[in-house]
């Protein structure tokens with residue numbers, strides 16, 4: 001039997017209710033081809049496991065400096081520094097830190113081990129009409145594992161959802177469709193220039209994949225983060241409404257209000273948060289956006305009130 005490569009996962013959320021119908025177990029996979037400036041899961045972007053450091057818990061005891069086999073950690077002028085280029089995420093520093101100031105984000109699991117971590121939720125899936133959602137990061141950055149995992153769920157009669165940013169080869173997206181019940185397609189803007197400016201990548205492949213998907217029979221929910229000052233203009237919303245209504249009349253669509261819940265993770269990763277000046281959309285802005293979109297005959301899902309705070 002051919003050996004299946006492991007999946008690199010960074011979190012598993014049990015009893016999730018926002019990533020598909022019913023009560024779900026969401027498996028977050030590491031690696032994303034986009035670098036959205038508003039990303040609430042920046043720890044998902046790197047494909048490899050990495051270290052999160054909570055400065056507020058650190059006592060500068062120096063134990064991690066001694067434990068690190070690659071000499072990646074130093075304490076200089078009262079600051080603990082990590083050279084992420086030489087760190088191989090061996091996790092020895094995490095093991096010796098008595099303050100829980102360090103954690104490893106990302107671990108490799110084979111198919112059976114991943115299943116073992118979620119299978120006890122079966123009773124909740126069955127009773128609620130829920131199932132398993134693969135999210136990330138971008139699950140299709142790990143196409144072989146994602147396909148096998150979804151297929152395994154399907155063989156066990158578990159409802160499956162995949163969340164994708166669409167920046168993946170079309171054949172990878174197509175390969176999973178027979179074993180996916182719902183695709184959650186995150187679409188940021190119809191403008192290639194704006195997309196490149198705010199995510200690092202043009203949206204040409206994403207838009208091609210979205211159109212191909214919407215022209216086929218798959219159940220698709222298109223979701224768009226609404227980020228004030230970036231993609232909330234009348235022009236932005238009309239372009240998305242027009243694209244969707246022309247491609248699949250009545251397409252399902254949901255706005256996801258921008259929030260800043262992920263901001264603290266940037267510091268733990270040694271990165272700057274880029275949208276410090278942006279505040280979550282007000283209710284008035286959300287209503288105005290919904291008004292614009294309502295002219296396109298889409299099946300609009302009401303934004304989750306409270307997410308914008």
Ligand code: SF4
Nearest residue numbers: 058059061062064097
């Ligand atoms: S072992 Fe923990 S508390 Fe000590 S210096 Fe390292 S991160 Fe800080």
Ligand code: SF4
Nearest residue numbers: 068087089090091093
């Ligand atoms: S994970 Fe390993 S290599 Fe990286 S800083 Fe910690 S001890 Fe050093």
